[in-house]
Structure formats: structure tokens, C-alpha cells
Amino acid sequence: MCSHLSSQLKRAIYSSFFSPPQYHFHYHYHHLLRSPLSTQTQPKELPFIADYLISSFGFSLNRALKASTNRHLTVIKSPAQPEAVVKFLTDTGLSHTQIKSVVSLRPDLLGYDADKILRPKVREMMEKGFPGEVLVQMIRYSPVVLKLKDTLARLLFWRDFVENNDKALLKIILCNSFMFTLNINTHILPRINLLKEYRLSNGDMVSVLGTKNCWGRNLVSLRRILDLIEELGIPRGSGMFLTSLKAIAHLSIGKIKSNAEFFKNTYGWSQEEVCAAFQKYPNILTFSEENVRSTMNFLMSKAGFEARSIALRPRILGCSLQKVLIPRYTVLSALESKGLKKKYSFFSACLASERRFREIYVVPYEKDVPGLGEAYAAAYGGKVPV
Incomplete structure (x- = not known):
């Protein structure tokens, strides 16, 4: 996931931000991204940007009309402005599919000045040593960061937090990209300090970034969850404490x-x-x-x-009742009734991997119990033999 762009490609991308922009595009440039036009009845005079979003990015008529009211998009009357943004995203390393995803998330980004706002921001991040893969994924999953004034400061904070580990930084982006939009001083640091009280390391905190509602909880609620884990007998600082937090952080105390x-x-x-x-x-x-x-x-x-x-x-x-418990109980009962396997642990058999279960309980007995494999397959599919 964290394979970096080659040095040659990185230099090419880097140089593109210092080279004078050459915007000699044509409207058909976006045909590479084009999706079928909406079949809905359209008004006689559609705003240019709405028509552009429909024809170039596959927006529905309603979504396109809603987006066209954004103050950054209402002034767009020709393809030059949005095509400049698409060119910028392409230069940064995003594929056509990724660009469609970015525009779908933040269509208003097409109204931002590529040369005065977007390129300088990415150039600044590249100068600080952020690899192309990190920038591509950050823009892809959290394009709003291109609009924030302190994007670089946020990125530098998280890079220090993960000790310059690009793989861990990418994990933050992929698991919870909204983290880059949260204020460091008022939201992030208080929660980091609280989790440290319960002896979670920086690595532990990164591993729970994808846990729904863990970082989104208010401090009082988060502390109550942490206290409850202790009340249930899990000591802070233990590996099971982290596992427990991942398991129940998305639930309410009640x-x-x-x-x-x-x-x-x-x-x-x-x-x-x-x-x-x-x-x-x-x-x-x-x-x-x-x-x-x-x-x-x-x-x-x-x-x-x-x-x-x-x-x-x-x-x-x-364990799944239909895919594990019932099928395996069927096999074990058949073996026991034939006197072929009198001693076994039902719990161990059910917790074994699918491959391990077949190796121990099915394959060795298929000759002694004709149709055992078929019966197991039938039970696995929900057709339990009587």
C-alpha cells in the first residue's frame, strides 16, 4: 500500500509544480471521465457547471444542480477553470477514477484557483518530504485538506506522531481521513493525553483510528468507555485493553x-x-x-x-450458527454415531479454521462414512440433512 513513486516520477511531478502552467485543454479532455448523461428531464437552461458535472463526472441532475449553487462554482461559465483543477490533480498523481472520486466528494474544489491555491499547497508539502503516495491518498480520501489554511501543519503533526513512518501515516489516511480535518489543539491533543493516561502508546492509538466513534466521542464519553473496560476486569496497559477498546468503542455505555x-x-x-x-x-x-x-x-x-x-x-x-456451528455439529454427530471419533472437543472443532476442520474431521473419514463431505457441504449451505 505504501510503495513510493519512483525517483524519476517524483521529480517529474515535482517539476510540474514549478513549471509555468500550460492550459491548452479542450472540453473533450474530460471525455475520459465521461459518464452517460442523466435521463431525467433537464431544464431548458442548465447552469454551465451543472451540465459540466453531469457530462464529465456522471452527476445526477439533482446533485449537479445542488452543487452549482456553491459560491465557488456559480461563477464558472467555461471549462477552463475546472479543467485547470483536473490538470492539477492529474499532475499530482491521481488517476481518472480517483479524480472522479475527489470531485464527487468535493465538487466545489473545481472552483479553486489551481495556480494560486492548490499547486502551492501541494508544492509546500512535497518540499517537506511527503511522498507522492501519501499526497495522492490524502487528496483522494480527504480532499477538503486542500482548502484548509494549515494543512501542512496538520500533516507535520501526524508525521511526528507516527515517527516518520509513511506506512502508519497512510493508515491514518485510509482508516480515518477525517482526522486531518480535526483541530489539533482543541480536539486531537486532549484525546491523545486521555488515552495516554490509560497507557496506550502512539502505535495503539493509530490502530484504533479506524474504530468508529473512538476519536469522535466527546472526552467525557471516551473516559467512561475506558473506565468501563477497567471495571470489567481489563487492566490498563495490557494488550487486551486495546482489543477491548476496539471492540466496544462504537457502542454507547447504556x-x-x-x-x-x-x-x-x-x-x-x-x-x-x-x-x-x-x-x-x-x-x-x-x-x-x-x-x-x-x-x-x-x-x-x-x-x-x-x-x-x-x-x-x-x-x-x-461463530456463525449457519456456517460453522450447525454444519460442524452435523459432521461430529455423524462420526460419533458411527463410533469413529468418540473423543473430541466441540468448542475446539468450531474454533478451528475451515481448512483445519476438514483435514481433521472430514477428509480422513470420507471412506468410512460415504457422503460425509457432501453432507458437510450441504449443511454449510444451510441444507441440514435430517
Whole structure:
């Protein structure tokens, strides 16, 4: 993902920002990006930029009309301005598909002066040593950064944060590109300081950037989540603390506690058993009641397990009922009925990879149990033999 542009290509791109712009384009330049015109009935006199967005970037009529009211786009009366921006994006290294994505996210970018605003900003970042791949992905996923006055300062902050690791910097861009739009002093630093209190390293923080609502939470809510993880028995600074944060950061405190109460009220688990299960498998408090009920009912009524024994092996609740539990139970029951495999662990069998399960429980017995492979395949497809 982080392969850099060749030195020759980087020099070519770099030189393009210092060379006098040559804007001898024609309207057909965008035919490479052209999508079919909207079939909707269009008004007799469509604003130029709306027609341009429809014909060159495949916008719907409604989207194009809405975009055309933007103050940066209303003044555009010819293709020269937007084509200059497309030329700039091409020079920066974006493909035609990526340019369409950028324009789709921020059509108003077509109204910005490529020579006075956009090129100087990218030139400045290149002079500070940011590789072309980082710039391409940043613009592709968060084009709004081209409009911010302090884009370079934000990039320098995050580069220092990841200790000049371009791969980690790209991970921030790909996982949560909106991070570059958040104010460093008022939003980012307070959360970094809070996470450090719970002994998360910079690398840990980067790994949770893609976790929905972790960085978007207000400080009070984020601290409550961190405190709750400790209350459930996970010590701060441990590897499982980070795993737990990734698992439950997208949930509200109320939802997490409600899920814990469900196990207590429905299956008689104690608070200690809920905590022990969470410590082994934090995702257990993220499943819907409907899915848990279906899986627990199968394990208890069909496979013959007690509710509290499942609390000791909570990972089993993360297995798909239709694609893992039922098919594998079918195979194991068939082997047991034939006296071919009397000793086995249902939990271990269900947690094994698909390849490992077939190697241990299916392939060696296909001659002794004709049709075993077909029966397993049928069960895997939801057609459980009676």
C-alpha cells in the first residue's frame, strides 16, 4: 500500500509544480471521465457547471444542480477553470477514477484557483518530504485538506506522531481521513493525553483510528468507555485493553450494560462470569440479543451445553450458527454415531479454521462414512440433512 513513486516520477511531478502552467485543454479532455448523461428531464437552461458535472463526472441532475449553487462554482461559465483543477490533480498523481472520486466528494474544489491555491499547497508539502503516495491518498480520501489554511501543519503533526513512518501515516489516511480535518489543539491533543493516561502508546492509538466513534466521542464519553473496560476486569496497559477498546468503542455505555444484563437475566450468568467472558472475548458484549439467543438456544438444546459452561468459552458465541456451528455439529454427530471419533472437543472443532476442520474431521473419514463431505457441504449451505 505504501510503495513510493519512483525517483524519476517524483521529480517529474515535482517539476510540474514549478513549471509555468500550460492550459491548452479542450472540453473533450474530460471525455475520459465521461459518464452517460442523466435521463431525467433537464431544464431548458442548465447552469454551465451543472451540465459540466453531469457530462464529465456522471452527476445526477439533482446533485449537479445542488452543487452549482456553491459560491465557488456559480461563477464558472467555461471549462477552463475546472479543467485547470483536473490538470492539477492529474499532475499530482491521481488517476481518472480517483479524480472522479475527489470531485464527487468535493465538487466545489473545481472552483479553486489551481495556480494560486492548490499547486502551492501541494508544492509546500512535497518540499517537506511527503511522498507522492501519501499526497495522492490524502487528496483522494480527504480532499477538503486542500482548502484548509494549515494543512501542512496538520500533516507535520501526524508525521511526528507516527515517527516518520509513511506506512502508519497512510493508515491514518485510509482508516480515518477525517482526522486531518480535526483541530489539533482543541480536539486531537486532549484525546491523545486521555488515552495516554490509560497507557496506550502512539502505535495503539493509530490502530484504533479506524474504530468508529473512538476519536469522535466527546472526552467525557471516551473516559467512561475506558473506565468501563477497567471495571470489567481489563487492566490498563495490557494488550487486551486495546482489543477491548476496539471492540466496544462504537457502542454507547447504556448498550454495553444492557448486553451484560441480558446474559445475567436470560442465562443466569453472574457479574463475575460476565466479566470473565468479556476478559476472554470482548466482542461478547457487542452481539445483538437476537443472535445470542439463537446461538445459545442451539448450543443448549441441540449440542447439550449448560449456559454457564458457555460463559467459560465465550468465543463460541462469535461463530456463525449457519456456517460453522450447525454444519460442524452435523459432521461430529455423524462420526460419533458411527463410533469413529468418540473423543473430541466441540468448542475446539468450531474454533478451528475451515481448512483445519476438514483435514481433521472430514477428509480422513470420507471412506468410512460415504457422503460425509457432501453432507458437510450441504449443511454449510444451510441444507441440514435430517
